[in-house]
Amino acid sequence: MTTPPDLNNLNADQLRQLAAQLLSDAAEKDQTISRQSNQLHNQQLLNDKLKHELAILKRHHFGKSSEALNAHQASLLDELVDADIAAVEMERAGPVDSKPKPEKHQPKRSPLPPQLPRQEPDSTQCTCGCQLQRIGEDISEKLDYIPGTFTVERHIRGKWACKTCESLTQAPVPPQIIDKGIPTSGLLAHLLIAKYADHLPLYRQEKIFAQAGLAISRSTLAEWVGRCGVALQPLVDALREELLLHPVLHADETPVPMLAPGKKKTHCAYIWAYCSTSTAAVKAVVYDFAEIRAGANARTFLEGWQGKLVCDDYSGYKAGFNKGITEIGCMAHARRKFYDLHVANKSQIAEQALQLIQQLYDIEREAQKLTAEARKQLRQQRSTPILDSLHQWLMTHRQKVPNGSATAKAIDYSLKRWRALTRYCDDGAYRQ
Template sequence: MVVQLQSLDGLSAAQLRELTVQLSAEVKHKQALIDKLTHENALLKRMKFAAQSERFDAEQFSLLDDAVAEDLASDADTPVAQAIGHGLRAQPKRHLLPPQLPRREVLHEPESTVCQCGCQMKRIGEDIAEKLDYAPGVFTVERHIRGKWACRKCERLVQAPVAAHVIDKGVPTAGLLAHILVAKFADHLPLYRQEAIFGRAGYAVPRSTLAQWVGACGVQLQPLVDALRAEVLAYPVLHADETPVAMLKPGAGKTHRAYLWAYAPGAFEDIRAVIYDFCESRAGAHARAFLQGWQGSLVCDDFSGYKALMAQGITEVGCLAHARRKFFDLHATSKSVAAQSALLQFGKIYEVERDLQGSSAEERLAQRQARSSPILDALHCWMVQTRQKVADGSAISRAIDYSLKRWEALTRFASDGRLPIDNNHVENQIRPVAIGRSNWLFAGSLRAGQRAAAIMTLIQSAKLNGHDPFAYLKDVLERLPMHPASRVEDLLPHRWQPGLR
């Protein structure tokens, strides 16, 4: 530092000013870089350790209340527990057990009904207490007996035909197959765990056999997925999103990153469905192939793979939740005042949307024009003015730039009542896949991934329509072998009715 100060003695005032400007610019640049790295480090820590909820100013639920309640329940008769218990919130009320559950009566009577005085006692009533029990899965065997009938005179043999099954000459019933599919793709139980569970039930079905059954079901259910895809592509508004899934690379013994793409009709459309498309990469060509010939409004994020679709006449609709998330992450990691201001404006826009739940497209458009558009205009002005005051490369500048560069797509919902405000509808359909990733480990091949996507499509679509996925798949697998191919649409989740044939 002394040498540097001594070397400044021969500089003129103009040179000193120029040097000061250079050093100030360098300090600002390095400070911006430090802020950026600090923000990224805090963001990564939050992603790894903190809660993933994006609620900004909401009352958080505390697990401590449950822990205290559990401790008190384990020692409820102590004076301390009784004293503390008065300060706890009201205990939940016990609901009556569903009447449709089967009942097994356990009778409790005195050893003797003769009184000590020698008189025979008379029964005057009873007290009933119901306890909820559960037994693990139990295997049963269906013995299909087809009687043979013969006529001695004309030597004619009559026998009922073999019933058609999804797996021809196979052992499993439709109920067992449906259970395996739901356990694997809805409850995220890999086949090796199911093998162990079946072993405890009395018959350990080898996982290789289970895999064959799953593959056969995937092939048989594919026509339903194709029919559902055709119906989904008939709607003018679609959501699209994608998530990585590991896939075994043939011959190498290693995995590489494949992707499961999800497509769903708009959140305000009159159909509830989702289509999963398993592809070997994230290339935009896969989205173009799936949406080939479709024209409409596509709700998606800023992924470059969708950009080529916009050149084909598809209208891009941005996701306001993605834009909000940039500011939320900044506020969560650094308590940025600027990010807080943006979040307050986003909150007002979402408040309007909550008020419009259940409204028609016309009413939604009118309310958005009257209430949301002024908020969006004010938010845009704030972003433009704030961007001029912050350094390039800073976290707040990147959050603002994301919104400003996509402002037209992000605000398109305000001019069309059919469009949703964000892409959360399809992101919610991706979550089951994200949960299952830790259990599946990887897809064995591209074909295996595609079969899994077909089964997950029907399971998740059934859940969206309020159906029990087991009941739906069991009925479909029973009816499918004899169901006319021309009426396969009758078996789609949004048209299926339990008990109808």
């Protein structure tokens, strides 16, 4: 242990050297304390950020265990691949050759169960008025489905000869979605509704068919889905044209796992959803799939449209705002930032923001049954003062929170888009 010097025995120069040494040591310690304080502050910000992200991940069930693919999840991805492949093959096939070459080892279709009821429409009257005589017939069977019951719809195209006019008559082949396939339009409609509306995957539908004595493989069902997608494409195009006639649209994108054929691995693809407002005369929703999250996808879909777009802060929409599209910020996205913050660490600042935003939502509930003009007046009378108070509150608290924190990011999201978030008060046609 070093013994401190006796100041009474030091001369003036030694005292000055000692004072300088003490000042140097004090300055070095101050720098060390300041550096450690900054490190501690940054570490605290990082911990808050990680806690915030962890809370969001837990809430959305993005944990490690939920990311693993079980057998059923893998089969769902296989179904999508099979359906897509069938759709692509159908588009590439073009016109069907009248005399296709038989393929080697082509599997034979099993006959439909004989116990299922049959319907046999036919006509025996010639156009000239006399009775037709049957000289032969062609029979094809289509599998139909009435909820809870499978039936077989028989198309008997009788060949009729008329001795008077010496003519041969046979009814034309009824139009079908899948040429030479066994499913009727009713069965295909049930298949799609069960898969996409009722969330009944194809491997379960395969078992339902099997319980009825119908051995229809999952790959066949997937092929039917893909061919239906191609057949419905004109309807999708017409729905998009109708949607782009509306002055106000909502848009949002969401990630979906996409399976690469043969690799058994997924990568992130995206589905854009575009919909009309709830007050529109024609309510429509169109989903647009893309393998990557590029702004060009939104620009391509909205090409030529100039209206008001309700969306989040994704940069992919920004280019459209320079081409006549008016941005309307979605208050739900701004609110979600504070909601996630409150769930993560019970932030009082986030709770206060949620309370102010809740007042805006209460006003919107009152405005639901009003006309567009009355809704606009209500917003300007009651919502605008609350928005002014919320903006001032955000500005005040932004100066109190450190940069880079989750609270600062939540506040910055609203402040940077404030004009877009408050634009809904200028138009009663838009509904939050």
